[in-house]
Amino acid sequence: MDKIIVEGGNRLTGEVEISGAKNAILPVLAATLLTRGVNKITNAPKVRDVNTMVRLLADLGARVERHDDGEIDLDTTNINNHAAPYELVSTMRASCLVLGPLLARLGRAKVSLPGGCAIGARPIDLHMKGLEAMGATLKLEKGYIDASVDQLRGTQFYFDTVTVTGTANLMMAAVLADGETVLENVAKEPEVVFLADLLNQAGAKIEGQGTDIMTIQGVTSLQALECKILPDRIEAGTYMIAGAMTQGDVWVKNCEPKHVEALTLKLISSGVSVETHETSIRVFCDRRPHGVNIKTRPHPGFPTDFQAQFMALMTLAEGQSIITEDVFENRFMHVAELNRMGANIELEGRSAIVSGVARLSGAPLMATDLRASASLVLAALSAEGESVISRVYHIDRGYEEIEKKLSQLGAKIRRVK
Numbered sequence: 001m002d003k004i005i006v007e008g009g010n011r012l013t014g015e016v017e018i019s020g021a022k023n024a025i026l027p028v029l030a031a032t033l034l035t036r037g038v039n040k041i042t043n044a045p046k047v048r049d050v051n052t053m054v055r056l057l058a059d060l061g062a063r064v065e066r067h068d069d070g071e072i073d074l075d076t077t078n079i080n081n082h083a084a085p086y087e088l089v090s091t092m093r094a095s096c097l098v099l100g101p102l103l104a105r106l107g108r109a110k111v112s113l114p115g116g117c118a119i120g121a122r123p124i125d126l127h128m129k130g131l132e133a134m135g136a137t138l139k140l141e142k143g144y145i146d147a148s149v150d151q152l153r154g155t156q157f158y159f160d161t162v163t164v165t166g167t168a169n170l171m172m173a174a175v176l177a178d179g180e181t182v183l184e185n186v187a188k189e190p191e192v193v194f195l196a197d198l199l200n201q202a203g204a205k206i207e208g209q210g211t212d213i214m215t216i217q218g219v220t221s222l223q224a225l226e227c228k229i230l231p232d233r234i235e236a237g238t239y240m241i242a243g244a245m246t247q248g249d250v251w252v253k254n255c256e257p258k259h260v261e262a263l264t265l266k267l268i269s270s271g272v273s274v275e276t277h278e279t280s281i282r283v284f285c286d287r288r289p290h291g292v293n294i295k296t297r298p299h300p301g302f303p304t305d306f307q308a309q310f311m312a313l314m315t316l317a318e319g320q321s322i323i324t325e326d327v328f329e330n331r332f333m334h335v336a337e338l339n340r341m342g343a344n345i346e347l348e349g350r351s352a353i354v355s356g357v358a359r360l361s362g363a364p365l366m367a368t369d370l371r372a373s374a375s376l377v378l379a380a381l382s383a384e385g386e387s388v389i390s391r392v393y394h395i396d397r398g399y400e401e402i403e404k405k406l407s408q409l410g411a412k413i414r415r416v417k
């Protein structure tokens with residue numbers, strides 16, 4: 001298992017290029033199952049979750065060709081298998097995104113129930129209820145969902161909880177369903193809007209993406225998908241926070257500033273300077289930030305995927321910060337590790353009370369989930385001394401070449417096998 005070793009204390013300066021968004025490409029890859037042709041996806045990030053999803057699609061019958069420049073071509077003319085195996089789904093819960101497309105394409109889907117993960121139970125009950133509302137029969141057997149339907153039909157469905165992949169799953173199912181589907185209380189994340197717009201380019205009839213209600217008129221077929229994946233707003237925000245934490249001056253290039261607006265506003269209110277340009281953001285500061293409070297919310301609120309990274313920044317703030325995680329029930333796995341570095345964080349239910357300290361000190365650290373791992377790297381960059389982070393496969397799921405990009409910004413960071 002790889003480890004990442006960081007010698008902390010260097011200011012980060014310079015430019016970093018943002019890769020394609022992991023949380024955009026995963027549903028787009030699943031959506032190729034809705035088509036019969038050669039789908040071309042460019043700007044694909046080189047991260048583990050993409051490899052997992054591509055492997056799953058190949059298992060289902062897609063013919064995949066990957067190019068060095070990041071382009072992925074998928075020929076989905078012959079999808080002849082409807083079962084997503086446990087060993088793939090258990091490593092990546094986003095595999096459940098093939099449920100809707102497989103039902104729409106084949107009328108059958110057998111997908112292992114995603115296990116829980118470090119940040120919570122993360123059920124997919126709403127995905128299942130929505131597909132049942134569209135006429136599918138779902139049975140739970142030996143940890144698998146076994147779903148079947150002759151023809152999906154349009155329905156009216158209200159999401160009790162806003163769910164990103166739940167919205168994507170039902171939207172994809174509705175695209176080839178009979179009649180009209182109205183989805184209410186949907187996710188408005190940029191990645192959901194990106195998927196809806198892409199499906200429309202391929203012949204779907206989706207309206208309302210980016211608002212609380214989406215209306216989909218079913219069609220009989222789609223053309224193959226062709227797209228350039230939009231920049232990863234979570235990767236962009238992670239590097240913005242890295243610039244702030246090391247009191248550096250970082251240019252985040254090739255990103256969409258409006259997709260990180262909630263973070264930008266919070267950084268500015270904590271005393272960090274942020275300059276936004278057309279496709280880049282400059283973050284710089286030369287002093288400790290002051291404590292600000294955050295509550296995580298579905299888009300356009302403060303993203304839960306920034307919570308751990310922002311907490312790392314707040315450990316060094318002057319004053320107190322109250323960080324409330326309202327999306328997942330257990331997304332504080334990073335707290336104990338940050339406290340081992342000298343942070344002063346107390347947990348009270350869904351809130352973390354962070355009292356800022358002047359310095360953190362390097363330590364041996366254990367990564368537990370993707371964004372918690374990112375927060376440990378950020379803390380290590382600004383800590384005194386050396387940190388050794390193990391189980392870095394968590395980081396590799398969603399960050400392309402993180403140590404290379406950070407080294408280019410002046411960090412002393414290396415990976416050891």
Ligand code: EPZ
Nearest residue numbers: 023094122123124125126127161162163164165327328370
């Ligand atoms: C997506 O996960 C992202 N993953 C997550 O990013 C992100 O944290 C999350 O959305 C919230 O923004 C991908 O897009 C691949 P949810 P998802 O369904 O769709 C509850 C990362 O770090 N819920 O929006 O699985 C659920 O338990 C990852 O890149 C139900 O109760 O999250 C949670 O409390 C981590 N029933 C809340 O909704 C359901 O059927 C939001 O979850 C579905 C969800």
